[in-house]
Amino acid sequence: MDLGLTGKTVVVTGGSKGIGYAAAEAFLKEGAKVAICARHEEELKEAAKTLSQYGPVYYEAFDVVDAEYNYRFAEHVNQKFGSLDVWVNNVGVSGPKKGDEYDDEEIDFMTGVCFKSVVYGCQAAFRYMKKQHSGAIVNVSSLAARCPSAGRSTLYGPLKSAINNLTNTFAGEYCPYNVRVTCIMPGFTLTPAVKRTISPEELNMNTQATLLRRAANPEEIARPIVFLASSAASYMTATTIEVSGGRSMTLNPSFAYDRLAAEQK
Template sequence: MDLGFKGKVAVVTGASKGIGYAVAKEFLKEGATVVISARNEDGVKKAVEELSEFGKIFGYALDGNSQENMNILAEKAASITGSIDAWVNNIGTNKKRSGKFYTEDELDYIISTCYKSCVYGCQAVFPYMKENGGAIVNISSLASHAATAIRSNIYASMKAAVNGYTRTVASEYAPYNIRVNAVLPGYTETPLLMGGFSQNQLNELLRNNILGRLAQPEEIAKPVVFLSSPGASYITASEIEVTGGHVKVLNAWESFVQNK
């Protein structure tokens, strides 16, 4: 499908692996020039090497928890054609607290990574979209609608904050023909998820999933790229769940049992 990205520039933050990597790949396959960022320099280099077979890609190692760094990334991306057409805020983490309560450092890290980076990204790209319009997609989480309990509850809170920010900034940017939406992935087969759960824990999680399986990163990436395209020109301030119907019904596993 031609989504209209030939000759366009797309930026994806936190894209050295997982969902961000898959989003960058989909943009490249649609003909966009892609700029990616992540903290780890080796990870960025590896991603650029692997993805370069699909199109023109640039990578920058920087910490997105800083307005200055997001401004630098936007400036570098805009230098390619003079503007930026799509921007995906994908930086995030689900770090568990070490004790019964969060320390100040733990709290600041999660708030910065999951929420401030999103705000900084939206602010950084605005000067380069305000003349010709564009699309921003913020990667939120199913946890923002179905809060995560016990030791990672701040993650859910910050992703809910991303949803709220998405709606307000969509209204603020609308006069400039800039659309802003949030995509809420469910449980997805990424290094972050697979490193945090045992197989038994995953099996229990999937009992509440209508499709009965984890998402693949490309299944999240395709809706993100579509929302960034002219085909989604009347969609803004929306929260799009891509969750396999997780926690939408009780006892989802029974459908699979009865149909065996």
């Protein structure tokens, strides 16, 4: 299937590693021109160098929490590649804290990275997509929007949940300009950082609670992101899809995987 991405300009925020990197690679393999950003310049430069084997890559190091940097990045990308067709708001962070442990500074930090950056990204993209009368924005939320991580990273779920709502709200505002806004909720994903830091107990706990009995690889999240941005999803806007290996399904206490599995034997 032709995804209609050949020659299109795609921005992926947080493209130096993890899901963002996998998405950048997947877009390039579809023939797109890709721009990535992240804070750490050396790592970003290295990622851009590796990615450039698949197609044209532009990079800029900055913090997405700063509105002006987002707007300037959009301007530079548009100058460099001549259009701005897709914007993926991928940056996000989960802080391992309980609700009563956050101080004001940490609340601002979480809100900035997980929520404000997505607003700025949408605004930056829309400036150009509005003029073009076309475009697709994909926001990266989390399954935590649906299953909040109480007792661990308390603010992450509510902020991701706000992104789901923001997606629909911006979709409503941008639709007269033929700009679609969609969202993806990944489940547990084995990015290099997660692989490095996760304990065997936590990995086991997560895989046991997933219908497919394993965590996702970043590429398995990247492909649905590419799909949402592509012409294959041309009738999709104001929608959020869950890509979690069936994690929500096991929240139902009457679901009995072990019994079902035993019946197969």
